[in-house]
Amino acid sequence: MKNxxxxxxxxxxxxxxxxxxxxxxxxxxDWIDEDSVSAYCNEFYEGFSGYxxxxxEGDSYFxxxxxxxxxxxxxxxxxxxxxxxxxxxxxxxxxxxxxNLLLEKIADVPMSEARQxxxxxxxxxxxxxxxxxxxxxxxxxxxTEHSADISxxxxxxxxxxxxxxxxxxxxxxxxxxACTNTDENNSKTTFNRAVANAMKAEICLYEGTFRKYxxxxxGQKAPDTDGASDFLExxxxxxxxxxxxxxxxxxxxxxxxxxxxxxxxxxxxFYKDYAVGGKRHSLIAATxxxxxxxxxxxxxxxxxxxxxxxxxxxxxxxxNINDLPHKIETGTTTVYSIFEILKLRDARLGLTxxxxxxxxxxxxxRFASGLPMTSTTxxxxxxxxxKELDATDRNVPGGNYTDAPLFWLSVVYLQYAEACxxxxxxxxxxxxxxxxxxxxxxxARAQLPDLLPRPGFSDPKNTIGVSDLLWEIRRERRCELMFxxxxxxxxxxxxxxxxxxxxxxxPDIVLGVATAAPRTEITTVQxxxxxxxxxxxxxxxxxxxxxxxxxxxxxxxxxTPGLGQNPEW
Numbered sequence: 001m002k003n004x005x006x007x008x009x010x011x012x013x014x015x016x017x018x019x020x021x022x023x024x025x026x027x028x029x030d031w032i033d034e035d036s037v038s039a040y041c042n043e044f045y046e047g048f049s050g051y052x053x054x055x056x057e058g059d060s061y062f063x064x065x066x067x068x069x070x071x072x073x074x075x076x077x078x079x080x081x082x083x084x085x086x087x088x089x090x091x092x093x094x095x096x097x098x099x100n101l102l103l104e105k106i107a108d109v110p111m112s113e114a115r116q117x118x119x120x121x122x123x124x125x126x127x128x129x130x131x132x133x134x135x136x137x138x139x140x141x142x143x144t145e146h147s148a149d150i151s152x153x154x155x156x157x158x159x160x161x162x163x164x165x166x167x168x169x170x171x172x173x174x175x176x177x178a179c180t181n182t183d184e185n186n187s188k189t190t191f192n193r194a195v196a197n198a199m200k201a202e203i204c205l206y207e208g209t210f211r212k213y214x215x216x217x218x219g220q221k222a223p224d225t226d227g228a229s230d231f232l233e234x235x236x237x238x239x240x241x242x243x244x245x246x247x248x249x250x251x252x253x254x255x256x257x258x259x260x261x262x263x264x265x266x267x268x269x270f271y272k273d274y275a276v277g278g279k280r281h282s283l284i285a286a287t288x289x290x291x292x293x294x295x296x297x298x299x300x301x302x303x304x305x306x307x308x309x310x311x312x313x314x315x316x317x318x319x320n321i322n323d324l325p326h327k328i329e330t331g332t333t334t335v336y337s338i339f340e341i342l343k344l345r346d347a348r349l350g351l352t353x354x355x356x357x358x359x360x361x362x363x364x365x366r367f368a369s370g371l372p373m374t375s376t377t378x379x380x381x382x383x384x385x386x387k388e389l390d391a392t393d394r395n396v397p398g399g400n401y402t403d404a405p406l407f408w409l410s411v412v413y414l415q416y417a418e419a420c421x422x423x424x425x426x427x428x429x430x431x432x433x434x435x436x437x438x439x440x441x442x443x444a445r446a447q448l449p450d451l452l453p454r455p456g457f458s459d460p461k462n463t464i465g466v467s468d469l470l471w472e473i474r475r476e477r478r479c480e481l482m483f484x485x486x487x488x489x490x491x492x493x494x495x496x497x498x499x500x501x502x503x504x505x506x507p508d509i510v511l512g513v514a515t516a517a518p519r520t521e522i523t524t525v526q527x528x529x530x531x532x533x534x535x536x537x538x539x540x541x542x543x544x545x546x547x548x549x550x551x552x553x554x555x556x557x558x559x560t561p562g563l564g565q566n567p568e569w
Contacts, residue, residue, distance in 0.1 A: 034111045037119050040102065044126045045189065047095060049485070050272030050404035051281035051384075061283060061404065062483035066492070067500055067509035068300040069483065072292065072376050074503055074510060074539040082551040082569055089553055092134040099127035101147040121181035122191045125199065128174035131167060132203045136210075136490065137550045139164045139566060160562055165227065168207050172234065175200040179238065186246075188268050194245055195270045198407035201238035201415045206494050208232035209422060213496035218545040219567045229426050232419045239416035242269065247409045249441055254351040256410075258284075258386040262403040269412075272404040281404070282397040287381045288366060288373060289395060295375030296353050296482075298532055299508035303478055304346040310449040312475075314460050318344060323514045323530070325357050336362060338513075347447040352482050354380035357513045359533060361521025370395060377512025378522075378533050383483065413438030414477045421470045431469060439473065442480055451476070464497065493548060502543035503536065510535050544568070 031037050051061045064075040102123035106116050134141055140161035178196040185192050208231035214220040250256055250267040262271040274280055287293050306316040313321060321344065325336035336357040342350035354373075358364035358380050363372035366380070367387040373380055386394070386402055393399040417431075417439040424431050431453045440450040455468045462471040474495070481487045492498050503510050511525065512533035518524045524531040551569035 031109045051283040061485050063486040066488040068488050069294045070297045070377050070510045070535040071294050072535050073537045074541050077547050082554050084555045086553045092130050095130040097147050099123045117181050118183050121178040124174040125178035125196050128171040131171050135164050139549045141167050189273050197238040197241045198269050201235050204231045204235035205415045210494040232423050235419045239412050242412045256405050257384050258402050260402055267409045269407040274401040276401050281400045283384050284400040285397045290371045293375045293380050295377030296379035297509050298511040304349040307447050312459050315457050352383045354382050359522050376535050418473050421473050499543045503540045
């Protein structure tokens with residue numbers, strides 16, 4: 001590795017204590033065999049949020065702090081003030097402690113050396129995975145390879161934080177160990193080498209692009225092009241391992257999201273299993289109820305290309321691009337159909353939002369049965385719905401049992417194409433058509449023409465200094481993964497584009513459907529010869545560079561003042 005830090009950590013020592021984990025095996029388990037260890041590690045699997053659980057509304061899967069969705073009144077930043085306590089902070093350290101405890105005790109458990117190596121790899125994989133999540137939220141952190149005694153007072157940290165780049169280099173070492181030593185099998189609900197490589201691909205793409213685009217002007221370190229190149233190359237290696245395995249795209253795009261059983265889906269690498277007689281979620285109920293759905297934004301809608309030529313609205317050769325809906329009246333019901341509009345666009349759009357506008361005063365009943373729905377933006381979300389579900393299971397919070405994808409092939413195709421394009425911009429070769437082959441499989445499924453290394457057009461919205469190719473790869477990622485697991489927010493962070501969430505600077509992220517004239521039931525704003533639904537209700541969200549990092553909870557600083565607070569909090 002060229003320039004990924006090879007530094008021996010010495011001074012920084014972390015002591016982590018936590019209360020007893022009431023949700024699973026005791027944090028100080030007495031393992032007697034491999035089955036005991038497997039049961040302990042199942043808690044890591046259960047820790048993946050999937051579609052949420054119980055009566056929660058699935059917000060663990062798609063988040064509202066992005067430019068893809070809008071709520072009435074504008075979603076706030078994750079933190080606008082320093083909290084006294086934070087579940088994200090606490091749960092991250094608890095998971096790291098669990099991983100370190102596994103690594104400390106595994107040598108004493110009766111099993112073969114090969115099995116000990118596998119579970120050691122799982123422990124290091126989970127330690128790296130949870131450090132990655134904490135680093136992207138909080139930046140510099142202490143590093144620990146040891147567990148600590150349990151304390152009734154909560155998390156006790158000792159020792160100064162170290163540079164986040166050093167922490168991420170340690171994470172990479174954990175990932176590489178896991179990618180070499182975990183089991184090779186075809187399971188889609190247990191940890192194995194494919195899952196390890198999928199995690200590595202995500203983490204290394206994030207880290208490579210974060211290092212490339214960060215800015216001293218926004219209180220961050222200077223860009224690290226050597227480190228960026230190293231991590232991007234590692235991302236490519238991880239993607240290449242997965243694409244060499246027996247995975248292929250599922251015929252149905254929507255089938256990745258609304259299936260009651262993903263076990264036979266050829267695209268899945270790892271998924272969260274829900275069942276009629278087991279764990280359930282509420283995501284479908286949240287997007288098919290009479291309570292207004294948090295709808296797609298105008299900005300997100302306009303990111304989808306036209307099928308005919310694969311170009312955006314600003315440069316398409318398509319002639320019939322009227323974005324006004326077709327009014328249909330049947331008896332006492334009025335429906336504003338956008339079906340003809342959807343037929344012109346990327347096929348994924350029509351599988352993600354409803355075929356009719358729906359807003360206050362103008363509801364829509366999906367599948368011609370169930371509850372009349374409305375949306376904050378007029379664009380309802382149908383991506384996760386499944387009309388084959390029993391009406392009770394479908395509409396009641398806590399009754400949904402469709403499986404949730406966690407890692408799957410389409411994401412890997414996107415990661416590989418992006419890593420290639422980013423490396424090309426850093427001077428490491430060029431992008432070939434074969435580098436885009438996987439991405440173009442996604443476009444074929446979306447009924448779009450291939451993307452070429454030279455796209456042949458420039459989107460006027462690309463004002464951020466990246467190549468036309470990289471801009472289109474980012475668009476492809478946005479449309480393929482629309483609403484997925486908070487992906488968009490963290491993409492904006494790693495691309496250093498978090499300012500795109502400022503509602504004054506980018507009002508299209510809080511606007512919705514087009515109407516020909518103002519309506520009495522909703523607030524609209526005029527733009528040219530259209531009136532667009534306006535969700536702001538007099539509110540706004542203002543960007544500040546401090547939002548690139550979360551604040552360290554004040555309660556933690558009281559216990560451990562040596563940690564120090566993040567800049568400007």
